Amino acid sequence: MLFRFRFPLIKFCRTYSTKHEPIHRIIYSSSTNIWFNLATEEWLSKTIKPNEHILFLWQNDKCAIIGRNQNPWKECFLERMNDDGVLLARRRSGGGAVYQDLGNTCFTFLISQAHHRLDKNLNSEILLDALQSSFNIEGHIHGRNDLVYGPDKRKFSGSAYQNTNKFALHHGTLITDVDTNAMKKYLNPNKEKLISKGVDSVQARVINLCEVNRSLNHKDLCLAIEESYRQTYSKYKIQSAEILSRETLDLIPDLNASYELFSDSQWRFGQTFSFTHEYEKRFPWGTISIGIISQRDGLIHTCEIYSDALYVNMINRLKDNLVGKMYTGESIRNVCQQTQKQVETDQEKAMIDDIQSWILTQI
Incomplete structure (x- = not known):
């Protein structure tokens, strides 16, 4: 179910203080369309200013998202997805295929590389602090990309990274109440006759965070992450939270261009290996x-x-x-x-x- 944040919709602004002091922006998406949210992430990456740090929080309705070098026919049951209205999306970063619905909370940490470097562990600590302080959920960093819970190290978050000369991006998802049966239904097809050079998805045991705390939901989790982010960077200037909606496409041509790319079938299906x-x-x-x-x-x-x-x-x-x-x-x-x-x-x-x-x- 969609909800309204308590923050007002405000016009995007670009303010600066001293030359090297970072300015932090916190942005929410009110859309649950995966193509729009990936387009927003890309647009923010392309337009980030030298002193900016950005936290982008978002959520997607039913979709399967594959990595840049993955083969959709290998990773997904495309016909089932088509019948059930599950969107296929391809992100620019690497990693495996994932299923998302409204039981996921997505995060993006984005910084300019002009004067600063992205700290992936610090980003993970912000997420873990939000879970601990607001929901009494104690998670841990496991491996390079995952956050896990409990002695069995059940995964509730995975991440991927993208680095360019201009920016560094760390994004991923927190599994709050995802339909695990849908994961099995739409991902990992029969591979007996399929020969591919793509990147295989990694199967992992997962846990929904609502199994640990039933009160957890997307809205409160986003607010907890924002609070943890603000405390972590309290010595820097942090702007009021901003909200992006689908209506923004009509106002920002570059954002609309990114949306057209991510929704285009040639991008979603046409970047596969032979x-x-x-x-x-x-x-x-x-x-x-x-x-x-x-x-x-x-x-x-x-x-x-x-x-x-x-x-x-x-x-x-x-x-x-x-x-x-x-x-x-x-x-x-x-x-x-x-x-x-x-x-x-x-x-x-x-x-x-x-x-x-x-x-x-x-x-």
Whole structure:
């Protein structure tokens, strides 16, 4: 459920004190759209001033987010996501595939590299202090990227990093009350026939923080993180909290441009490594084998279909129609509908329905 922070919506401002003294900004997003929030994060990265430190807090509705070099067909059940309205997003940073919903709280620590360096451990301590002071939850840093709870070291937070000459970014998520069944439903598909050079997701045991403290929620957690952040940097100037909404897209062209990128299918599907997908099935009307090769642009570059079915022309038309199309469920449906219009018999049309239903379970 969406909520309203107590902070007023204010105009973004750029104020400075002394040349080298950092100015800290705390920004909330009132949108739960993953593409908007990733676009906001990128826009803040591109426009950060030399003395700025930024804490950005946000939350996403149902989505699967893959790392920059990951293969969505390998990491996600794309057809299930499409049926259930789960958005696919690709971030610019590395790391594995994650599922998010309103049971997650997302954070971004962003600094200019002009005079300062990002301290990942300090950022983690800010998060841990917020949990301890406001919710009596004692977590620990584990490894390079994770925060864990209890003797079993159950993971409740993962992070990723991005560094450029201009800025350093540390972002991640705190798992508060995520639908763990959805994680299993939308992530980690059958990989038996999929050959990829992408980055595998890392499975880890996780815990919802609400299991430790039922009173924890996104709004109060954000306010606790803000308070911890303000105390940590109390000797510096910290501006009043700011709120960004989807309406901001109409006011800031650069932000809108980033949103168009993250929502674009070529970015979400088209940055994958080359892979081969092969599958075979026996139907009452015959056996069919399909081999698809897709390249970095997410298009089907090569398609071979072998079958002992009697309708040779239908098989050839389907193969020709698939080449050059995006390897997505929606595109497969359109190709099958196109092929049905090109065949003559009801039997062929029924066979195409069988093939369509089968392919959609494989991608």
